[in-house]
Amino acid sequence: MAAQAGVRGDMLDCLVIGGGPAGLTAAIYLARFRRRFRVIDNGNSRASWIPVTRNHAGFPDGISGQELLGRMRAQAERYGAEIVRGEVTRLERREPGFLATIDGAPVAALTVLLATGVADIDPGLPNHHQAVQRGLVRYCPICDGYEVMDRNVAVLGHGMRVFREALFIRTYTPHLTVLSLGRKLDLAADERQQLDAAGIRVIEEPVTDVIVAHEQITHLVLRDGRRLGFDAIYAALGTKPRATLAESIGVKLDSGGCLVVDRHQQTSVPGAYAAGDVVSALDQISVAMGQAAIASAAIHNAVPWSWTYRDAAEPALTSSP
Secondary structure (H helix, E strand, C coil): CHHHCECCECCEEEEEECCCHHHHHHHHHHHHCCCCEEEEECCCCHHHHCCCECCCCCCCCCECHHHHHHHHHHHHHHCCCCEEECCEEEEEEECCEEEEEECCEEEEEEEEEECCCEEECCCCCCCHHHHHHCCCEECCHHHHHHHHCCCCEEEECCHHHHHHHHHHHCCCCCCEEEECCCCCCCCCHHHHHHHHHCCCEEECCCEEEEEEECCEEEEEEECCCCEECCCEEEECCCEEECCHHHHHCCCCECCCCCECCCCCCECCCCCEEECCCCECCCCCHHHHHHHHHHHHHHHHHHCCCCCHHHHCCCCCCCCCC
16 A cells, blocks of 8 residues: 555565455455555456356345456455455565565565465366356355256266255255266265155266257257256366465465464464465355455454554545535
8 A cells, every 4th residue: 555655665564365255355454454465366266257146245136256356346446455466476484474476576575365265176068167157057056056946957076075065956956967977976875865865866977068059058968869958057076275375385274175274364374364265164255255354354453553654644535425
């Protein structure tokens, strides 16, 4: 923030890595705390893929991921947040804080907030990215299972993940098929029996083609030639946490590769905080925003305050009467 320039030289109070819901929420809080910080956004937020979400509080008619991110960015920038497009390629612990390399340039910060998110595992369907953005392939039944009520739904995957997700979606519709994409389903006999008892069809034949008409996936074509029609397709193949930077500074990860944090969102490395899907918790926008609020307040309380901040304060924003 311009009002804080010159304090501690070039050392930031916080470097926020990630420009999704968690990173942008942190930007709003840190800007209003009048902290010297920067958000690095590589433009790859998982939320940007969301065509519309209807379970995010405050938007009863739904909102697209791109619009939500745009509104959050505008709100943060209104209070002076510095949000820049870039890629953090290296992160090191360097007393008294951290040193990041951003597009070849060094940036020092007393603390870091890792909001790097996760990447969904691609089911390998044709034109996958476009299909997700058009709402033809979905990833989160918690977010939009309500919208497939009583419709014909396919769930792609294998193992316990597809087992749990299929039973969850079964609470919305009885018309459900699990497709293991040519792999063994890899479930115990009693788990297969639970799927059978719920009326969930299981097909282990590979999918060789996707037929799209009128902006909808109409059929999946199996290797044996069968064509199966569905109203919605969920990919239940899991996610891959973007935890490379966290690992490079020694942050503890859980068995799934997500970051372990305490009640203040601090990782096992002092001064390194984390929020959003990269953290071991429920992957939801509202959760990411709450974690970012907690982390931002903890960072503000942990980083010493310089009274020269107040001396250089800009006029406060006021709302219209």
